[in-house]
Amino acid sequence: NSRGTASLLKDSISFTEVSASGLYEGHDLLRRGFTSVKNELLPSHPLELTEKNFQLNQDKTNFATLRNIQGIHAPLKLQMEFRAVKQVQRLPFLHSSNMAMDILRGNDESIGFEDILNDPSQSEIMGEPHIMMEHKLGLL
DSSP states (O other), X not given: XXXXXXXXXXXXXXXXXHSTTSTXXXXXXXXXXXXXXXXXXXXXXXXXXXXXXXXXXXHHHHHHXXXXXXXXXXXXXXXXXXXXXXXXXXXXXXXXXXXXXXXXXXXXXXXXXXXXXXXXXXXXXXXXXXXXHHHHHTOO
């Protein structure tokens, strides 16, 4: 009899696989938005990863050059300014141009693709302000 009970326990499904936080959890559209297969695809071209990380690579190159020319204090001061500028934000449902970051990076004098074709009134990010604030504060 003990052998039959052991085989029944071995074939049973554990509670964690059935619970809401387990294996069969549904996608929360309200908090995470729609899923996109495009984000899960591997890069199709060797230069795609380089283009995605262009700004990060440009910052690393600029920091290395600045360190070689002026010493370690210059890139450290610039990184502290970057962190301070990233902390100051508008409410999550309002569009922000983040002009201070553009000025620190030197992008304020250049016109790019996003400057012309990135109209905030046509943005898909606009949502319910109360829900977005509760999500940002961790209340949802």
